[in-house]
Amino acid sequence: MISAETEVHQSDTVRILDLFAGPGGLDVAARFLGFESVGIEWDRNACETRYAAGLQTIHADVSVMRETRFDEIPKTVDVLTGGPPCQSFSVAGNGAGRLALDTVKEFMHRLVHGEDEAEIDKDLHALGVDPRTALVLEPLRWLLKAIETEGREPYNLIVLEQVPTVLPLWEVYAELLRRGEGRLRGVKYEAECWALKTEEFGVPQTRTRAVLVARLPAEGAVASLEATHLPFDLHRGKYDPAQSDMLPTDSVIPGTRRRWLSMAEALDAASRLDDSPVDVSRLRTNGEMDFFVVSNYGSGGDPKNRGRRLSSEPAFTVTGKISRNKVYKSTAEYEAGKSDRFTIPEAGVLQTFPHNYPWSGNDQAQQVGNAVPPRLGMHILSRALRGRAPSDEELAVAATWPTVPQTYTEELRSRGCGDESRCPPDSHKVSGAPRESAL
Structure with a gap:
């Protein structure tokens, strides 16, 4: 290299x-x-x-x-x-x-x-x-x-x-x-x-x-x-966005390809690297990564139907408007309208850039x-x-x-x-x- x-x-x-x-x-x-x-x-x-x-x-x-x-x-x-x-x-x-x-x-x-x-x-x-x-x-x-x-x-x-x-x-x-x-x-x-x-x-x-x-x-x-x-099943059915235990947790299925990588896995791994700018402590509950994301975009042709992803799933497509996606730790936060946002280093990690990639200039998202x-x-x-x-x-x-x-x-x-x-x-x-x- x-x-x-x-x-x-x-x-x-x-x-x-x-x-x-x-x-x-x-x-x-x-x-x-x-x-x-x-x-x-x-x-x-x-x-x-x-x-x-x-x-x-x-x-x-x-x-x-x-x-x-x-x-x-x-x-x-x-x-x-x-x-x-x-x-x-x-x-x-x-x-x-x-x-x-x-x-x-x-x-x-x-x-x-x-x-x-x-x-x-x-x-x-x-x-x-x-x-x-x-x-x-x-x-x-x-x-x-x-x-x-x-x-x-x-x-x-x-x-x-x-x-x-x-x-x-x-x-x-x-x-x-x-x-x-x-x-x-x-x-x-x-x-x-x-x-x-x-x-x-x-x-x-x-x-x-x-x-x-x-x-x-x-x-x-x-x-x-x-x-x-x-592949990730985009048509996996309806579920409570606060319940991450409804998804499979096996990381490797014997004799097949590995399971897709989740947001939680990627961000957690990046946060543990030396001098990492990725700090996901705010997204942890009792030490575990457990959050869900509401997309900035509508789905199914309905702009009001905002898609949702659990932390145990892959992220939505990372676009230049990723900073508009809303991150919630619980249904209570969602109902109260109390949301968080991904930082630029976190968005970069979801794109598989190195955790410490030196994003510079304006319009970083x-x-x-x-x-x-x-x-x-x-x-x-x-x-x-x-x-x-x-x-x-x-x-x-x-x-x-x-x-x-x-x-x-x-x-x-x-x-x-x-x-x-x-x-x-x-x-x-x-x-x-x-x-x-x-x-």
Whole structure:
């Protein structure tokens, strides 16, 4: 494993380019597996978290970076990863992306078969859909850019993730990559895509992600991901939310996968680590974790029907509004309207970030909710890069993030935001000194 303390002053160790990198979900996963990455991220707050965590970062717009600064990406990069913004595709969003799925598929084919990108962009704009919808095309554009740029090679491996409604687009990606037609210039990939349930990989939350993995044939066939835990039954019936003893307590069922991980188990384990910022003493009753959570979102199409989860169950999908979920220790507290909230470190743990991950900047709840769960990322990247699941030792070590020297954080910030004029517009109030390169 590469330590987060390792000061990487040169870019010749970087293998992974992470588009829409966020606060570091996939980068954290890569680091614990021993791979160095660089992320491109538009949001300044997420960049601040990344700098504090010691993750190489370029504060830039992904599209602008591809169009005008592609030469700054290390030539050692042979893995492309990304999770384009999902709001317009999400069930929780306005759904513009879901309505435009067929149209986006058409644009994917147009890109590959050589139509002018300026015309494609013009047509996309004319649709009047959420501009973020078009960002799902960016990984394809980055691949085409690599193929068409002299001195560059096609990526050996591509890993993409999004909300489950994007799975039909990943299927089109896979089809195009297998054919290698048009601008792909005969470059063909072995490609597969799946809808993965995070709780089946040890993430203490129910969350489904659409994942695409594509590899050049020389890298071997794409292996299916093997779940390590049982799925959580979302239709388990009605029960008193204060009664946790109505749920099974067996941690391992002989001859099968392990049971899903609960909120109580994850938070309790994190709270017992040295110098942990996770303090769940307020959630204990007679020394035991016993609480229930009322979701900020409605269920069954009824906004007033707030879902509920017991502490002995996985969390709801962790979104940028997790701080609006209400936590109660008893039915009496619920009836009295006396609720608690998850802290940012606790929300991070439910996403499987290390308990002491250095969340920084503003909008931290949104950062947490936007991220890929690192534990899921470890399973995806390990299987894609190494052909096997991460070891129990690697997963155990991933509970704690090593301290990053402040000097290195400042160096990363200087390299990522040193020339603030190259950062996204209006992202800095005070201009800084110029610098020669992003890396």
